[in-house]
Amino acid sequence: MRIRTLTALAFAACITGGVSLRAVGDDQSFAKIERGRYLAVAGDCSACHTVPGGKPFAGGAALETPFGALVGPNITPDVATGIGAWSEADFLRAMSEGIGKNGTRLYPAMPYPAYTKVTRDDASAIWAYLRTLEPVGNAVQSNQLLFPFNARRPATATWDLINFKPGVFEPDPAKSETWNRGAYLVEGLGHCGTCHTPKNITGGDRGDMVLQGALLQNWYAPDVTTDLRTGIGSWAVEEIVRYLKTGANSFDIASGPMAEAVENSTSHMTDADLLAIATYLKDSPPRNGPAVAALAGNDRRMVAGQAIYEDRCAACHVSSGAGAPTLFPRLAKAPLIQSDDPTSLIRVVLIGSRAGATAAAPTAPAMPAFGWNLNDAEVADVLTYIRNAWGNAAAPIQPASVATLRDRLQR
Amino acid sequence: MTLVFSTTSAGALVVKGSLPWTPNAGDPPTAVLPGPWVYFIPEEGAAIEALVDRLIPPDPQTPGGKDAGCAVFIDRQLAGSYGSAEGLYMRGPFANGTPQQGDQSPLTPAVRYRQALAALDKYCRATFAGKSFAQLPDDQKDKVISGLEEGSATLDGADGKMFFAQLLTNTREGFFADPVYGGNRDMVAWKMIGFPGARYDYRDWVDRHNERYPLPPVGFAGRPGWVRQGP
Structure with missing residues (x-):
């Protein structure tokens, strides 16, 4: 009995060895699959195609757009609910032209206007990798757009005419x-x-x-x-x-x-x-935004904002706005703080936020919510202060902007 | 060998990966709003206001216990989890413990206040020709309070000494607690002693000796400086 098992194992080893020898250069090549895996990570496919904590690439993560929600489909090789019935050519066409199997036009939430620049070789490696995934049966209703945007064909065909230039990335020979x-x-x-x-x-x-x-x-x-x-x-x-x-x-x-x-x-x-x-x-050109002058320190919004900053923010972000490296973001001379659009700033003050955790910086410090403590004018003034203190300069924030976002975040 | 595992649920949980976090996290206190008594009946409220104003009498710099809101603080506390002894073991056997063992009373604070205030009213009306505590002149109020503290004023149906101790503690709490709980109005108690409020840290000031800390007190709900001043 034992000898028979060993023989079977040896036989199996011969078969798998044979396969790997034959596979060099074709879709079963480990090097190609591994490169495809890396490229799928670099392309962050999982952002839309994997629900946090869910089966990899089985779809279901919703992207909210002004036109309604689009949900990343299942791209595992499941025949019924994934892309198991697709050919490599189908996949390459989806990446480069935004057209899926059977000629269905994809919504540009699938970033084919960017993916069209991906080389055929790289897209082929991603395909090879996707073929190795565990097939997961998970039917996803991808199009959850509002009328009339949910009428796919005419809408996206017109959209492509305006917004989509197909073509692989062309290197600039003058650059490194x-x-x-x-x-x-x-x-x-x-x-x-x-x-x-x-x-x-x-x-x-x-x-x-x-x-x-x-x-x-x-x-x-x-x-x-x-x-x-x-x-x-x-x-x-x-x-x-x-x-x-x-x-x-x-x-x-x-x-x-x-x-x-x-x-x-x-x-x-x-x-x-x-x-x-x-x-x-x-090496990219600067935006050349309009010059902005900082508000005077004695502006009544700045005075009130500084009082709130001293009482509620300075404990972590420090009175000089310097923060603490990798723990509390720097506010002084920080680009995000001076953004034209203050949505992220208002948001993190109102409901708090959590930093990402990586192997190199695993702490994931969190910003507490202050929406319970600060009213709309107070949120506006403390942000107006940090946007105009310590060498920062940015437009003041209106309490109405805070009220609007507060309402949107509660829905 | 048999291993016995307890399946009793404990308030613990296993955290894997990163710590849990949710937007809007926090458990902010519910602000006490001014208004009519919530627990006291009007006579009790009047007596408590008179009592706290003698325990912390007003002076030219600082309002007394009444104007600082101590009676409101006590009223709201008695109406809430403190008054109902929520979270305390309140079943028998009840015995007189040692002082180190603390309060062993089978009565909740709310019930004790009610009994003591009724007994105090009876005591005052019997002793001072039908006058309630609140109607007494200050020197007589002080005598009654001293009598409670020393045990010489005997209340019918309540422990006067225990009531005095509890009232003094609660009055101090109301005077110095965050204004969000109804007392310490406008942070008067903190201004009196120079306490700058619930601030997180003082790193900017650690090395600055013999300088006055410049920031005014701040409570949970903020401070007047948070509001835009002037035109």
């Missing part, structure tokens, strides 16, 4: 290999602009405002151009790498959707790729 790798990741697989680029009325990227900051799901994805006041102009390349790798640097700590992006994606990317992203971002 690192720069080009960064551009490829930022514009393509990383689809940074999906959150950080302002949208036109149809929800498409505004080509004249790339990465200048945009609002989504009651968060403001800040300006990541090299603007000195509101962007990353003052961040060294190493600081950008550290932010993407750990979620925290000397200036800021990732929170909200960016904390998820860091946890699920950028913290798992190679240092070389992060350096490439940082190199490219640092």
Whole structure:
């Protein structure tokens, strides 16, 4: 009996050995699958296609848009509910043209306007990886848009005409290999602009405002151009790498959707790729936003705001606004604090927030909620103060903006 | 060998990964609002106001116990979990413990106040020609209070000494507790002693000796400086 088992094992080993020998160069190649896995992480596919704590890539994570909700579909190889019946060609077409199996036009929540820049080779590796996933039976109703946006075909065909330029990324021969790798990741697989680029009325990227900051799901994805006041102009390349790798640097700590992006994606990317992203971002033109003068310290909003800051904020963020590295975000000269759109600031003061946790920065410090303690005028004034103290300069915040967001967050 | 596992639920939970966090987390206190008595009947309220105003008499700098809101504080406490002894073991056997063992009374604080105030009223009306405690001149009020403290004024149906001790404690609590609980109106008690309120830390001041700390007191609900001043 024992001998028979051993024989069977040896036989099995021969078979698997044989398969792996034959597999070099085809879809069963470990190197290709592993590269596909890495690229799927770099593309943060799980952000939409995996529910937190759920089965990987089985779909179900909702993306709230101004047009209604879109839910990431199941992309495991399950035939009935996933993409098990798809061919590689179907997948490549979805990535590059936004057209799914049987010619269905995808909604651009699937960032095919960015993924079209992904090379065929990389998309093929991602496909090879997705084929190795455990098939999960999970039917997802993807389109939960409001009328008339839920009528898929005409709407998205028109949308593509306005907003979609298909085509693989073209390297700039005048730039370094690192720069080009960064551009490829930022514009393509990383689809940074999906959150950080302002949208036109149809929800498409505004080509004249790339990465200048945009609002989504009651968060403001800040300006990541090299603007000195509101962007990353003052961040060294190493600081950008550290932010993407750990979620925290000397200036800021990732929170909200960016904390998820860091946890699920950028913290798992190679240092070389992060350096490439940082190199490219640092070489991008600044936003050239309007010059803003700081409010005078004796402005009545500033005086009230400073009193609130001293009593409620200074304990962690320190009276000088310096914060504590990797624990309490710096407020002085911090780009997010001076953003044109204060939504994220109002939000974290009202309901609190939680930083991302990564292997390198596992603490995940949290900001407590102050919505119970500060009324709309007080929230507005304390934020007006931090936006105009310590060398910061930004427009004052109106109590009505706080009231509006407070109402939206309670719904 | 048999291992016996207790399945009694304990208030513990296992945390894996990162600590739990939810938006809007927190358990803020419910602010006491001014208004009519919640627990006391009007006569009891009048007596308590007179008592706390003799325990902490007003002076030119600081209001007394009554104007500071101590009676309101005690009223709301008795109407709440303190008054009903919620969270205390309140079943027998009841025995006289040692002083170190603390309060062993089978009566809740709310019931004790009610009994003691009724007994005090009876005592005052019998002793001072039909006058209630609140109607007495200050020197007579003080004599009654001293009598309660020393045990020389014997109440019918209540322990005067125990009542005095409890009332003094609760009055101090009302005077110095955060204004959100109804006493310490406008943080008068904190201003009197120079306590800057519920502040988180003083790192900016650790190394600055012999300087006056400049910030005024702040309570749970804030301070006047939070509101925009001037035009």
